[in-house]
Structures are given as C-alpha cells and as structure tokens.
Amino acid sequence: MIYNFSQEESQKIIEHFGQAFFEKVLKDIEIYSTKWDLKILQLVDYYSVNCIFICHSQQFGNAILKITNPCREVCTEFNTLREYNGKLFCNVFDADIDNGVILEELIEPGIRLRDEKLIEKRLFVFSHLFNNLHIVSDNPKVYPTYLGWVTRITDYMSKQEDYKELYSFMKKAKDICSSLCEIYCKNLLLHGDFHHDNILLGNNNEYRIIDPKGVIGDPIFDIARFIINEFHDNDKISFEDYRKHIEIITEYFEKSLNVPIDILKKCIFIETTMANCWNVESGEAPDMEGVIYAEAIMNG
C-alpha cells in the first residue's frame, strides 16, 4: 500500500466523491508514485472537487498531488500555472491532464489567508497580490473568457423552468457585464477563483497563490470572488451587517486597487448571481437572499 488511508479518510472520500472516485484515487496514487518518485505523506482535509495529498518527490522535492476527474479545468489550471511560472503562484512540476492529475510545488507552511484574523491584513495581502499579478497570456485561446462564462450560464438558466427569478437576475448580470467589458476591456490572464483558501503563506512571510481556474478578462473581474468569500463563515447574515461589511471592503479596495466603489458593487452582483446559477447547474439550491442582497447593494 502506497498510502494508508485511515478509516475516517476513506469514509469521507467515499461519502463526498463516491466509491468509483475513491478507486480512481487508489489507482492514481500507485501510478504517480512510480512516475514521479513520490512518497505520499498526508491527505489534505479539504474536499471540494479534488483529492489532495502532500508528498515528497525524489525528482521535484516537496509537492502537492491533486487528483480529480479529467475536465477542462485541469488543463486551464496547468496552463495558467505554467504561464505564471512561479511568479506569485506556486510552480507546477508536471501533470497528466488526460487523467485529471497535477503535481505542483508545496507551499510551506501553507496557512490559508482565511486563518488571518485581522480584516485589514487580509485586504492588504489581497491588494498586494492583485496589484502585482495579471499578465498577458501567450496562448489566450486555450482559456474561456469571463464574459463567456457569464454568457454560457445565462443561456443555461434560460432553459431552467424552475428558476425564472434567478434567470432574470442572471440576464441583468450579463447585461451589466457586457457594458463593463466595453470600458474595462483588458484581456489578461485572470485567476478566476481568487479567494482566501487559494492564498497560502509561504517562505519569508510572503503569501503565494494556488488553484487558478484560468480565464481571460479585465482584472476587475478577479476581485469579487474574494469579497464574497469574506462572508464564507456567516451562513445567516442580516442585510445591515452585509451592507456594513461590503462598505468597509469596497472603501478599502477603491483606494488600494484603484477601482471605483460602484464598479466593485457591479462585479459583486455579477459574481454572486453567476455562482448561484452554477449551484443550480450542479444540483445545489441557490441562495436567493444572497443575490437579492447583492442587487440591493449595487442599486444603493
């Protein structure tokens, strides 16, 4: 056995991803342990769409092995990491894109920005990374565009009979996104999922970035995901508390990122609505209250 799963770990993987995926993981850790000379040390206790292991590679050094089912996101993540080439992002060592597996540099100590208690520090770290980040892609055709994301999910929602209200919000979000793209028209390589769990403390007290989706657009579209994620731990929040918190963040970002507050609020509305439509697409219930709050904030 290459890695001994505890009973709790196997149970969690099977509950979260299903038996077939667990078997893929078992097979993959054998294949890639040989291919990349890996000693698998620990399963990361984080279950979204990947199974993640900390390991040591004789060839590459300390590494993260990320296993998922083959999908376009694996390809765009690999390409984005390659293009950023370790600048603010983790390095990528190798991948088997057709099998949904990536090997990348382990960021140590790897504490998530989510664990930082002071909001000023969180906003400062994000601003510093954001302001030094975005590059022109050498190969933009391999990525979707942000407006393409918005358009695709709007089309999908137009066919969902049970979600007429959410669809009307999404249509509005798409119109706002289209007009923003006329003024904010840079076509840079965006992270696409730039939030607290994808920003990790590395060497010399410097934060590094992981897990890019890779999408082309104006950098303004790489801000709202972080703002929305500030509310990650508040399941139920009153509108007044939401409003106050958004005010604090947008006032800070208006100065630190040089983006006007009303533009930030439009981006929050677009991203919140799109994320809830993605929930519908993956069979989860949308949070309509969140969409209504974001619209009310945008409308002042």
Ligand SMILES: Nc1ncnc2c1ncn2[C@@H]1O[C@H](COP(=O)(O)OP(=O)(O)O)[C@@H](O)[C@H]1O
């Ligand atoms: N390169 C890395 N270095 C250190 N920890 C990592 C690295 N990549 C992932 N992790 C850990 O695994 C968690 C989830 O990884 P991530 O790549 O963001 O996967 P997902 O796509 O499932 O969100 C991160 O929040 C972090 O704790």
Ligand SMILES: [Mg+2]
């Ligand atoms: Mg992530």
